Amino acid sequence: MNVLITGGCGFIGSNLVHHLRARRPDWTLVTLDKLTYAGNLENLAALEGDPKHIFVRGNICNRELIEHVVGLYRIEGILHLAAESHVDRSILGPEVFVQTNVLGTQVLLEVCKAIGVRRFVMVSTDEVYGSLGPTGAFTESSPLQPSSPYSASKAAADLVTLAYGRTFGLDVVVTRCSNNYGRYQFPEKLIPLMIVNALHDKPLPVYGDGGNVRDWLHVEDHCEALLGVLERGRSGEVYNIGGGAERKNLELVRGLLKLLGKSEELIRFVADRPGHDRRYAIDPSKIRKELGWKPAHTFEQGLAETVRWYVDHPTWWEHVNSGAYREYFDSQYRARLGASPG
């Protein structure tokens, strides 16, 4: 099979390329990525010289380029991950989120329609459902109530994908996964940011009271679920993906400090994120029942391995600890600290 992975140099995308290479060695994999701040070609360095892996630098909004790539490599399946992915950045500047996440997705769907790609997998997120109270979990029929410009743009792309299935008969499947963790995650997201800051004895900014809950899944478990959905998911369906590892942010940050042997005095409570969803939790019964998927990693083991990976690979993340990136993080931190009630 010839598969196009969009966003294949980002966190989940690059883990997915490695996962597919290991699990389906005969497939031809084409990675398309614009290489924004979040994309890093180094993540795929181990595939250099692999005759069955092709890297194309490009923007999913460029229809001519997408048509060329899909035609040239006779693409049969698309795993669509390219996106602007950080909620905080979507609050600072929503425009690029609509451009890439909504319009870019629609360009890919148009090309599938024009050229006849066999299957399109839209990698959406559980954030499209909005926030939960203290109990219950999202099912595939929970209402979509996105809170942030990021999640709203993902919900739009998710619905446009389903509409192309119903209206034009495209073979589409949508996945909605919970928060991922693992190697290659850009240190602006909670887990890698806290690890990198703690390693440098910098303050760890916890938003609000730290009581917000996320349902964590190891990135490799997500990748295995995506492979199952690509091969065996039912056309036109939505699949929730989640590992049942709910943790309060504060509890998680304390656990990271313990793993790193650092003091809890590094924790700083800062102003909350506007529109901050209180709790996410996924009901993954459908994918478990239909595709036989279940996570292979426990959260404790996966988190310890992830911490070890960041400790062992400072050259991968050191560049974000200096220059423009560090300035961005520090200015965000100062702004939140300044606005914090405590």
Ligand code: NAD
């Ligand atoms: P990421 O930010 O690490 O990677 C995104 C990748 O997309 C980067 O390599 C970037 O260069 C590329 N990209 C951005 N704009 C592009 C464009 N216009 N054209 C081509 N490439 C472009 O994100 P991630 O965390 O790996 O998330 C991947 C996908 O999974 C996203 O669609 C995200 O919404 C979804 N998702 C993420 C999580 C999570 O916890 N990280 C959970 C559920 C769903």
Ligand code: TYD
């Ligand atoms: P994040 O990794 O940005 O993922 P998402 O917002 O998509 O769930 O944030 C995870 C949780 O951690 C979320 O509740 C916000 C919180 N958070 C902090 O408390 N401090 C931080 O510096 C960051 C980046 C996130």
